[in-house]
Amino acid sequence: MTVVATAGHVDHGKSSLVRALTGTDPDRLDEEKRRGLTIDLGFAHTTLPSGTELSFVDVPGHVRFLRNMLAGVGGVSACVFVVAATEGWKPQSEEHLRILQLLGIDSGMIALTKADAVDADLLELAGLDVADHVAGTFLADAPVVPVSVITGEGLDDVRAVLDDLVASSGGAPDRSRPRLWIDRVFAAKGSGTVATGTLVGGSLELDQQLSIEPGSRSARVRGLQTAGRSVERIGPGNRVAVNLAGVDHSDTARGHALVEPDRWRLTDRVDASLEVLASLDHDVSRRGAYVAYVGSGEHPVRLRVLGSESLVPGGVGAVRLFLPAALPLLPGDRYVLRESGRDETVGGGEILDIAPVLRASRARPDRSIGRVVAERGWVTVTEVEQLTGERVDATVGEWITTPEELARMRDDLSTRVVAAGSIGLDVAGLDDRERAVLATIEEVVVDAGTVRPADAVDPYVDHPYLAVSLAGGFAPAQPDDVDRPTLRELVRRGHLVACDGLHFHPATIAAAADVAARLLHSDPEGFTVAQFRDATGASRKFALPLVAELDARGITRRRDDLRIAGPRLPEP
Numbered sequence: 001m002t003v004v005a006t007a008g009h010v011d012h013g014k015s016s017l018v019r020a021l022t023g024t025d026p027d028r029l030d031e032e033k034r035r036g037l038t039i040d041l042g043f044a045h046t047t048l049p050s051g052t053e054l055s056f057v058d059v060p061g062h063v064r065f066l067r068n069m070l071a072g073v074g075g076v077s078a079c080v081f082v083v084a085a086t087e088g089w090k091p092q093s094e095e096h097l098r099i100l101q102l103l104g105i106d107s108g109m110i111a112l113t114k115a116d117a118v119d120a121d122l123l124e125l126a127g128l129d130v131a132d133h134v135a136g137t138f139l140a141d142a143p144v145v146p147v148s149v150i151t152g153e154g155l156d157d158v159r160a161v162l163d164d165l166v167a168s169s170g171g172a173p174d175r176s177r178p179r180l181w182i183d184r185v186f187a188a189k190g191s192g193t194v195a196t197g198t199l200v201g202g203s204l205e206l207d208q209q210l211s212i213e214p215g216s217r218s219a220r221v222r223g224l225q226t227a228g229r230s231v232e233r234i235g236p237g238n239r240v241a242v243n244l245a246g247v248d249h250s251d252t253a254r255g256h257a258l259v260e261p262d263r264w265r266l267t268d269r270v271d272a273s274l275e276v277l278a279s280l281d282h283d284v285s286r287r288g289a290y291v292a293y294v295g296s297g298e299h300p301v302r303l304r305v306l307g308s309e310s311l312v313p314g315g316v317g318a319v320r321l322f323l324p325a326a327l328p329l330l331p332g333d334r335y336v337l338r339e340s341g342r343d344e345t346v347g348g349g350e351i352l353d354i355a356p357v358l359r360a361s362r363a364r365p366d367r368s369i370g371r372v373v374a375e376r377g378w379v380t381v382t383e384v385e386q387l388t389g390e391r392v393d394a395t396v397g398e399w400i401t402t403p404e405e406l407a408r409m410r411d412d413l414s415t416r417v418v419a420a421g422s423i424g425l426d427v428a429g430l431d432d433r434e435r436a437v438l439a440t441i442e443e444v445v446v447d448a449g450t451v452r453p454a455d456a457v458d459p460y461v462d463h464p465y466l467a468v469s470l471a472g473g474f475a476p477a478q479p480d481d482v483d484r485p486t487l488r489e490l491v492r493r494g495h496l497v498a499c500d501g502l503h504f505h506p507a508t509i510a511a512a513a514d515v516a517a518r519l520l521h522s523d524p525e526g527f528t529v530a531q532f533r534d535a536t537g538a539s540r541k542f543a544l545p546l547v548a549e550l551d552a553r554g555i556t557r558r559r560d561d562l563r564i565a566g567p568r569l570p571e572p
């Protein structure tokens with residue numbers, strides 16, 4: 001963490017404290033200086049005693065500028081919560097605390113300002129009052145530091161406490177997925193469009209191609225600055241000014257996001273949790289002019305309560321939000337919901353599903369990856385990453401699925417392959433998932449674009465010589481063109497029979513056995529090779545090995561120059 005936001009009621013001394021700590025007046029607009037009132041976000045930075053650099057986002061406290069406050073606290077992880085000892089807890093103290101809580105900000109300190117303007121008793125009372133109001137919130141155990149920008153009392157304590165906060169926050173997470181919600185855009189003399197924001201999720205570097213969302217307009221990083229310095233690369237958790245080439249400053253605005261192209265699934269419909277503020281005096285239903293604050297943006301939304309008609313004050317439920325434009329969102333992003341008709345903060349929560357597939361009446365969103373997969377059946381690793389921000393191991397190929405779906409598809413494929421038998425199933429007719437699953441089934445073999453049951457597969461079964469041999473009958477052309485290893489394999493697999501250096505088709509051997517059976521039927525005394533040769537029409541060259549093969553198989557037996565019936569002689 002190196003970016004903190006101020007928070008607290010108007011005139012409680014937020015901007016004065018930032019100026020005292022940094023030397024920079026965060027009220028940069030002329031109107032702000034004239035009226036002594038923060039209207040828009042202010043930015044300043046300082047170096048803490050430890051040497052750590054810290055940026056401040058100073059927010060307006062006035063209720064009219066709440067939208068600007070919301071734009072500033074989006075990417076921030078800690079706050080300096082300001083309460084004036086002279087006034088104590090006020091309405092925007094309460095509202096800002098609720099908003100920070102809803103946005104998931106989980107660390108901070110409390111500055112009890114204007115300590116010079118009250119006596120010790122009042123100061124103590126103010127401290128007790130604040131402790132009461134923050135009980136049960138993320139600030140319950142936060143240090144409370146009395147401070148005065150007039151006397152300088154407490155400023156060093158504030159610095160020391162901020163150093164502790166930074167040290168215990170462990171730094172902004174780097175998920176190699178940078179996102180910068182733009183909170184300010186301006187045209188800088190000579191360098192074109194500059195956008196500023198708090199960078200989260202990953203790094204940016206010079207010359208990087210970025211996409212501005214919504215709208216997916218591309219821009220190149222021409223320059224990068226943080227804390228007033230030009231840098232070539234900047235990591236998450238920093239205030240960054242990005243000089244963008246390729247876009248006009250009027251094309252982009254607060255609320256837009258800078259992201260890497262094609263890394264995000266842009267969405268205008270999300271399911272989210274909604275925690276309704278207990279202070280609300282009515283239920284929350286779909287009726288209302290709602291505005292959602294997401295990132296640095298403010299978006300009019302339609303809302304549908306999931307699982308019931310409405311949510312009661314203090315209740316927690318889920319809603320579906322319909323946004324006017326597609327944003328680069330992820331589960332875990334926080335939002336605040338306001339109702340513009342009544343100008344009140346309704347509540348807020350966490351985005352749970354950026355691409356809901358179930359109808360609102362059936363959707364029960366949560367952040368589990370298992371639900372994302374189960375609702376779709378099959379998703380790729382890339383899709384899951386875009387839907388959840390998490391990289392998960394594939395179940396099979398590039399796909400993630402449930403164990404049930406995987407088993408179902410394996411069974412289905414096995415059945416289809418078995419049904420196709422030795423003819424095989426055409427792999428080209430399978431989809432990507434089926435092909436991935438097929439590769440995991442051991443009982444099948446893929447060969448030349450077809451898949452067969454492993455036991456039905458014989459790559460030699462269609463060898464062209466076999467047809468030649470079969471057609472040649474008792475006098476087949478010999479396989480002089482077939483290489484020796486192939487010939488040996490054809491014989492080993494029983495597709496050819498080798499007898500005395502010649503090769504025959506098995507059907508020819510069967511036919512020879514039939515000829516022998518017929519000859520022995522008409523003359524049981526036996527037949528000669530010459531008789532066999534005449535009966536088959538083959539020359540002696542072929543007749544001799546054939547008869548030898550019949551002997552070897554026990555179909556015939558030799559007695560002198562005659563062949564008589566062997567034990568395996570078939571019926572004629």
Ligand SMILES: Nc1nc2c(ncn2[C@@H]2O[C@H](COP(=O)(O)OP(=O)(O)O)[C@@H](O)[C@H]2O)c(=O)[nH]1
Nearest residue numbers: 010011012013014015016113114117148149150
């Ligand atoms: N006496 C006293 N006045 C202060 C102190 N801090 C701020 N102020 C005054 O309180 C008023 C509001 O201060 P500002 O910083 O603009 O408040 P913000 O609206 O919370 O940003 C200004 O007139 C400041 O001069 C302080 O420590 N002591």
Ligand SMILES: [Mg+2]
Nearest residue numbers: 014015037038
């Ligand atoms: Mg101010």
